[in-house]
Amino acid sequence: MTATLALQVIQPILVLLLAPLLTGVVRKTKARLQRRRGPSIVQPYRDIIRLLRKESVLAHNASWLFSATPYFVLAATWVAATLVPTFRFDTGLGPAADLIVIVGLLASARFALALAGLDVGTSFGGIGASREMMIATVAEPAMLMLIFSLALVAGTTRLSDIAIFVQSPILGLRISLMLAFVGFVIIAVAENGRIPVDNPSTHLELTMVHEAMVLEYSGRHLALIELAHSTKLLLYVSLISVVFFPWGVAPVGSDMARHGVAILLYIAKLFVGANLLALFELTIAKMRVFRVPQFIGVALMLGLLAALLRLVSRSL
Amino acid sequence: MLVGNVLLCVAALIGVSCFAVWACRRPWANSAIYGASAVFCAVALAGAIAALVGGAASTLTLPLGLPWIGMHFRIDALAAVFLCVVNLGGAAAGVFALGYGRHEHAPQRVLPFFPAFLAAMNLVVVADDAFAFLLSWEFMSLTSWALVVSHDRSAETLRAGLIYIVMASFGTLSLLLAFGILAGPDGHYAFSWMRARGPNPNETMIAMFLVLFGAGSKAGIFPLHAWLPLAHPAAPSQVSALMSGVMTKVAVYAFVRIVFDLLGPIDWRLGMVVIGVGAVTALLGVLYALMQHDLKRLLAYHTVENIGIIFVGLGLALAFRANGLTAAAALAVTAALFHVFNHSLFKSLLFFGAGAVQAATGERDMDRLGGLMHTMPRTAVTFLIGAAAISALPPLNGFASEWLTFQAAFLSPSFPQWGLRLLTPASAAILALSAALAAACFVKAFGVTFLGRARSEAVNLARETDKASQFAMFALAGACGVAGVFPGFFTNLLGPVAQFLTAARIPAQAIAAPWSPLLPVAASHNSYSGFVIAGCLIVATAVVAFAIRLVANGASRRGAAWDCGYPDASAMTQYTAGSFAQPIRRVFATIAFRAREMVFMPAPGDTAPAEFKATLHDPAWDLLYTPVGKAVGFLADSLNRFQFLTIRRYLNLVFLTLVFLLTVLALWP
Numbered sequence: 001m002t003a004t005l006a007l008q009v010i011q012p013i014l015v016l017l018l019a020p021l022l023t024g025v026v027r028k029t030k031a032r033l034q035r036r037r038g039p040s041i042v043q044p045y046r047d048i049i050r051l052l053r054k055e056s057v058l059a060h061n062a063s064w065l066f067s068a069t070p071y072f073v074l075a076a077t078w079v080a081a082t083l084v085p086t087f088r089f090d091t092g093l094g095p096a097a098d099l100i101v102i103v104g105l106l107a108s109a110r111f112a113l114a115l116a117g118l119d120v121g122t123s124f125g126g127i128g129a130s131r132e133m134m135i136a137t138v139a140e141p142a143m144l145m146l147i148f149s150l151a152l153v154a155g156t157t158r159l160s161d162i163a164i165f166v167q168s169p170i171l172g173l174r175i176s177l178m179l180a181f182v183g184f185v186i187i188a189v190a191e192n193g194r195i196p197v198d199n200p201s202t203h204l205e206l207t208m209v210h211e212a213m214v215l216e217y218s219g220r221h222l223a224l225i226e227l228a229h230s231t232k233l234l235l236y237v238s239l240i241s242v243v244f245f246p247w248g249v250a251p252v253g254s255d256m257a258r259h260g261v262a263i264l265l266y267i268a269k270l271f272v273g274a275n276l277l278a279l280f281e282l283t284i285a286k287m288r289v290f291r292v293p294q295f296i297g298v299a300l301m302l303g304l305l306a307a308l309l310r311l312v313s314r315s316l
Numbered sequence: 317m318l319v320g321n322v323l324l325c326v327a328a329l330i331g332v333s334c335f336a337v338w339a340c341r342r343p344w345a346n347s348a349i350y351g352a353s354a355v356f357c358a359v360a361l362a363g364a365i366a367a368l369v370g371g372a373a374s375t376l377t378l379p380l381g382l383p384w385i386g387m388h389f390r391i392d393a394l395a396a397v398f399l400c401v402v403n404l405g406g407a408a409a410g411v412f413a414l415g416y417g418r419h420e421h422a423p424q425r426v427l428p429f430f431p432a433f434l435a436a437m438n439l440v441v442v443a444d445d446a447f448a449f450l451l452s453w454e455f456m457s458l459t460s461w462a463l464v465v466s467h468d469r470s471a472e473t474l475r476a477g478l479i480y481i482v483m484a485s486f487g488t489l490s491l492l493l494a495f496g497i498l499a500g501p502d503g504h505y506a507f508s509w510m511r512a513r514g515p516n517p518n519e520t521m522i523a524m525f526l527v528l529f530g531a532g533s534k535a536g537i538f539p540l541h542a543w544l545p546l547a548h549p550a551a552p553s554q555v556s557a558l559m560s561g562v563m564t565k566v567a568v569y570a571f572v573r574i575v576f577d578l579l580g581p582i583d584w585r586l587g588m589v590v591i592g593v594g595a596v597t598a599l600l601g602v603l604y605a606l607m608q609h610d611l612k613r614l615l616a617y618h619t620v621e622n623i624g625i626i627f628v629g630l631g632l633a634l635a636f637r638a639n640g641l642t643a644a645a646a647l648a649v650t651a652a653l654f655h656v657f658n659h660s661l662f663k664s665l666l667f668f669g670a671g672a673v674q675a676a677t678g679e680r681d682m683d684r685l686g687g688l689m690h691t692m693p694r695t696a697v698t699f700l701i702g703a704a705a706i707s708a709l710p711p712l713n714g715f716a717s718e719w720l721t722f723q724a725a726f727l728s729p730s731f732p733q734w735g736l737r738l739l740t741p742a743s744a745a746i747l748a749l750s751a752a753l754a755a756a757c758f759v760k761a762f763g764v765t766f767l768g769r770a771r772s773e774a775v776n777l778a779r780e781t782d783k784a785s786q787f788a789m790f791a792l793a794g795a796c797g798v799a800g801v802f803p804g805f806f807t808n809l810l811g812p813v814a815q816f817l818t819a820a821r822i823p824a825q826a827i828a829a830p831w832s833p834l835l836p837v838a839a840s841h842n843s844y845s846g847f848v849i850a851g852c853l854i855v856a857t858a859v860v861a862f863a864i865r866l867v868a869n870g871a872s873r874r875g876a877a878w879d880c881g882y883p884d885a886s887a888m889t890q891y892t893a894g895s896f897a898q899p900i901r902r903v904f905a906t907i908a909f910r911a912r913e914m915v916f917m918p919a920p921g922d923t924a925p926a927e928f929k930a931t932l933h934d935p936a937w938d939l940l941y942t943p944v945g946k947a948v949g950f951l952a953d954s955l956n957r958f959q960f961l962t963i964r965r966y967l968n969l970v971f972l973t974l975v976f977l978l979t980v981l982a983l984w985p
């Protein structure tokens with residue numbers, strides 16, 4: 001009983017603690033592939049601590065919404081990340097939410113952040129908010145279509161059940177799952193503002209989306225936003241790994257040693273995911289913002305195709 | 317006698333209306349009329365809740381109307397649900413108008429019609445024969461029309477009134493014909509008789525399309541929505557809230573009552589038609605809304621979107637029922653009716669907010685507002701809650717009902733027909749798209765109106781709205797929260813309705829333990845607990861805030877906005893409604909509305925100003941209304957010639973007509 005409780009407390013804390021590390025690994029790998037030395041993988045932690053120590057500068061006409069948004073954004077992203085099974089199938093909150101709820105929570109966070117972008121009344125905030133919402137309008141139906149195709153395969157939209165189904169030996173090679181995997185990767189890239197949709201390392205560039213929206217933040221508020229951003233990346237990597245590569249996740253009722261192995265395996269999966277993401281980002285150029293809907297449209301089509309294949313044949 | 321109680325409230329409302337004719341110019345008239353309306357609506361609401369919980373149908377026949385028929389009234393579970401929606405909205409509008417109504421320039425043009433409008437909507441829902449139904453329906457149309465044209469005499473309002481009355485007449489005509497078909501050759505008008513008769517498949521199909529036109533034109537399905545975004549904003553805001561939040565629901569009631577209850581079994585293809593119409597309406601409604609910069613018109617177009625979502629749910633229910641999948645049909649109908657209730661809450665709330673803004677600033681154009689968060693903080697909070705709810709964000713109520721609709725769509729693999737199996741996922745994707753577009757639209761509506769810097773002096777002079785209006789808005793915002801956190805309580809109440817319409821109901825939800833999740837289908841593992849999600853969000857926010865207070869530097873300093881080192885001098889350089897929607901206009905409206913942007917740059921050295929022009933085409937007007945209007949005009953012009961003939965020609969025409977009719981009579985078999 002106490003062990004279960006401890007595991008349920010460990011899960012959300014682990015998610016929040018590992019998130020900056022994941023960002024650090026992506027940056028480090030990218031730097032090494034570009035033959036730079038790059039900052040240490042713990043640099044994101046140092047950045048957050050540095051920001052936390054600084055005072056926050058608010059614009060004269062910033063309202064309470066502006067200062068409240070970072071807390072809400074981090075909270076919503078954190079709750080969503082906690083709902084994704086990481087190293088054990090039982091998150092403790094399983095019956096409370098399915099995949100649609102996770103998408104909904106991320107949409108809530110984005111809604112608040114876009115409003116904060118408009119709060120100060122600057123052009124950069126406006127352009128960021130406007131484009132972020134445009135990308136979301138294309139990404140959300142694609143995401144739902146992919147969830148639909150998963151639900152057709154697994155018969156449920158609850159994440160742990162999908163993962164357990166994918167893990168089961170009765171499942172052979174499924175083309176619809178592969179298509180859904182590619183679709184999920186595209187959505188993950190778009191939602192996290194990675195290249196080719198957005199460039200997380202630019203400032204003062206008209207193509208930036210997410211960074212433009214949070215331009216006015218500083219100090220502890222910016223630290224929270226950065227942490228939320230890392231957590232969102234971790235959420236998507238965990239989501240893809242638990243749905244498509246659920247091997248090694250501790251089943252319900254495992255002992256502590258099994259859970260220890262599962263945590264190590266989970267961290268290993270995160271490393272692999274981070275490296276693949278860095279590799280992908282290096283091989284592709286940033287797109288014009290109005291090409292993005294076409295890019296995400298591919299994910300929508302893959303979702304439709306996966307659903308269609310599944311409807312045509314039970315074994316595809 | 318529950319129906320008697322409701323009818324007494326209706327009589328009282330009509331009495332208030334007559335009293336208002338006499339009293340409307342007195343200084344106390346505003347409080348007295350709106351207060352009395354709210355009280356009688358609240359009493360009727362209590363009666364409706366009693367009917368919903370009690371379960372037994374209650375009927376009454378009054379010796380009014382046509383002498384050999386009388387008027388039949390009946391409250392069953394379905395009517396009780398819609399009575400709740402009508403009277404909750406009516407009571408809220410009455411309370412809101414206690415304060416807001418004082419801004420009215422010509423109260424004598426609004427006060428007498430307001431209680432009459434409420435009475436009419438109640439009558440439509442309790443009517444149990446075609447005569448009473450159509451009479452109340454027409455009464456509802458006319459009182460709301462009077463309220464639409466009451467506000468002022470601007471050309472725009474008059475045009476809205478004209479289009480509304482034409483469309484309302486068209487709708488009533490369609491319903492009249494539908495009832496004619498249902499009544500059959502013997503012409504029995506009581507609903508109980510129509511239910512027992514059961515029309516043949518062809519009659520069913522024609523009647524179903526007539527109802528789709530008749531009820532759909534009042535509800536605002538595409539392309540019959542054209543009057544709605546003109547008429548709803550033209551009325552005073554408490555009436556806009558009623559028309560958008562409640563009257564469209566009465567139209568949904570008419571559709572459900574006739575199609576689900578009176579028509580009997582319906583072919584699955586007709587269900588497919590309803591799903592398709594709903595999906596197109598949802599998508600185009602929200603796209604129209606995104607293109608608006610008038611706050612109230614934007615809200616009116618969102619009504620079109622939400623009606624689309626409701627019709628997708630109803631269409632799914634029809635299709636499931638036609639295939640005998642009663643559990644799935646019950647889920648779809650529960651989702652649709654829950655969305656009916658939720659939409660009436662947040663749409664009324666949003667219209668109240670827009671009304672408060674209009675009263676405080678005299679502006680409805682978002683591009684002349686901005687920064688109202690500072691001058692009207694309470695209105696801003698309630699509008700924000702309504703905006704989040706309508707954008708289907710958890711843990712509010714809009715998300716709960718859309719989640720249920722998605723769960724119904726996920727059951728589509730059980731359809732035996734290929735068409736439905738393919739259409740349903742596509743319509744679910746369209747629903748997701750319209751939810752995402754709605755979120756974008758409400759970021760725009762709230763962001764441009766309430767956030768940023770003031771774009772006109774009127775905003776700086778604005779004052780927070782009065783206490784009664786605030787109370788109404790906070791009550792509705794609270795209701796949005798409660799319905800989102802405890803959806804199981806409301807789906808349980810909808811159980812008898814689902815049972816009545818689809819012969820099944822979704823599993824009864826355990827409401828004793830508030831954290832227990834909502835389980836839409838017994839066999840499925842999908843579940844959602846608004847309570848747990850809301851709790852987690854609150855706990856997580858508290859933990860984050862506590863941790864920050866513990867470790868971080870808590871100092872804040874106010875300074876000029878940074879804006880990458882280029883602070884804007886003028887508030888007019890902020891993002892406006894048009895510029896916010898520009899990327900979406902470019903991505904989606906290029907096809908849907910043939911949106912084009914043109915930039916005229918003068919030659920180098922030329923001192924002429926550069927110009928930017930964006931054009932949009934409304935497909936409903938381009939392809940339907942303008943051609944029809946032209947055809948009617950042409951026909952009227954051609955017939956005009958007959959007005960100026962000599963007496964000889966008229967006599968000739970009379971003679972020829974007589975010969976023609978006699979020939980027809982002679983040849984008639």
